Amino acid sequence: MGERANFLKGEVRKKFEAAAMSAIDAAMLVDAVVHLGIDHCFREEIATALRSVHEDEEGEFGSCDDLHTVAVRFLVLRQHGLWVSADVFDKFRDDKGSFSKSLLCSNPRGLLSLYNAAHMAVTPEEKVLDDAIAFARSHLVEAMIGELRSPMVEQVSRSFDIPLPRFSRRLESMHYIAEYGQEEEGHDAQILELARLEFELVRSLHLRELREICR
Numbered sequence: 111m112g113e114r115a116n117f118l119k120g121e122v123r124k125k126f127e128a129a130a131m132s133a134i135d136a137a138m139l140v141d142a143v144v145h146l147g148i149d150h151c152f153r154e155e156i157a158t159a160l161r162s163v164h165e166d167e168e169g170e171f172g173s174c175d176d177l178h179t180v181a182v183r184f185l186v187l188r189q190h191g192l193w194v195s196a197d198v199f200d201k202f203r204d205d206k207g208s209f210s211k212s213l214l215c216s217n218p219r220g221l222l223s224l225y226n227a228a229h230m231a232v233t234p235e236e237k238v239l240d241d242a243i244a245f246a247r248s249h250l251v252e253a254m255i256g257e258l259r260s261p262m263v264e265q266v267s268r269s270f271d272i273p274l275p276r277f278s279r280r281l282e283s284m285h286y287i288a289e290y291g292q293e294e295e296g297h298d299a300q301i302l303e304l305a306r307l308e309f310e311l312v313r314s315l316h317l318r319e320l321r322e323i324c325r
Contacts, residue, residue: 147283177220
């Protein structure tokens with residue numbers, strides 16, 4: 111199990127080091143390994159990737175109109191102590207400053223990412239994030255009654271109980287390992303396999319330690 115995990119770590123490092131990786135791909139890769147609880151294996155690679163994501167303010171992300179992508183960038187940067195303005199969400203608001211229903215209501219994945227990202231507010235003055243939470247929550251509630259399917263419905267339910275940035279990392283990774291393979295927009299099989307192996311390795315270590323304590 112350990113040898114296979116080491117091999118997969120090498121393969122994932124290659125993904126981080128790929129010259130052709132865009133800033134958007136880098137943000138998504140960081141989000142996946144953090145969400146799956148294997149970010150401790152790639153601290154240097156994540157730091158390098160986040161620098162390119164952070165510097166791309168006016169590049170790919172500046173022209174990106176996908177709510178999920180913009181929200182993921184905001185979340186991963188703030189999670190790692192890098193400043194990004196809440197103004198990045200202005201493009202999703204109308205002339206009156208309200209979030210646009212026509213643009214966003216048919217995008218539950220984007221709404222969930224917005225809801226979680228908005229809980230990374232650092233000052234009371236970031237009212238746009240309070241508005242984002244209220245807007246996303248109200249429309250996700252409607253989606254749960256209607257068309258929302260698994261695993262999204264479970265993810266929304268957990269976030270309503272405890273938003274992702276405040277949820278237990280270990281517990282969330284356990285849930286997400288089971289859900290990641292069901293993502294509608296695909297998943298990375300090697301990253302998922304590594305997450306499963308790392309989870310089992312840590313669990314085995316904890317069991318051995320518990321047996322030693324109980325002797």
